[in-house]
């Protein structure tokens with residue numbers, strides 16, 4: 001698909017939300033991105049949008065606990081969920097994260113699919129598994145991107161993908177897993193095509 005036709009090429013910041021009451025109206029299908037802090041989520045979003053760095057991804061601490069909404073050229077929205085798994089996060093921050101993200105995932109009707117980034121070297125850590133458990137009842141489409149795949153040898157990449165697919169199949173037979181690297185570009189075009197298809201399907205319903 002030419003770049004001009006890609007919804008991701010049109011990515012544009014919409015709003016940042018810190019409280020469930022502030023969520024924008026559900027006017028377009030949403031794709032949410034989730035993952036442990038530092039897993040490579042911002043880099044993945046930038047790679048999908050073919051940007052080096054979005055101005056919005058500043059590292060100010062206040063931003064770490066917000067849900068950030070981006071428009072995808074009128075075809076949908078990309079929803080960047082706050083990272084989880086800070087080893088030293090205070091309990092109050094963990095509770096705020098659960099209320100905000102748990103509430104969004106449980107109740108958002110516009111949410112058509114979720115992309116969960118997991119480090120290809122150590123996927124399915126306990127908090128990743130907990131997030132997948134939250135997603136299960138809602139039956140949404142799920143894509144697991146095994147990030148930073150460039151850090152693994154070819155043989156290890158293949159082994160990690162096989163193991164991730166097997167673990168995922170036990171939870172959700174429809175879910176997909178792909179090797180992904182913002183650095184080498186592996187999986188970027190494939191993920192983009194899959195996600196554009198989800199948005200198209202949601203738009204046709």
Ligand code: GDP
Pocket residue numbers: 035036037038039040041042043044083147148149150151180181182183184
């Ligand atoms: P986030 O906290 O999940 O948004 O993670 P970032 O996208 O900010 O990335 C965290 C760190 O991992 C940064 O130092 C990135 O340069 C690095 N990183 C992100 N993606 C990749 C990747 O595909 N390959 C490698 N080798 N490093 C990456």
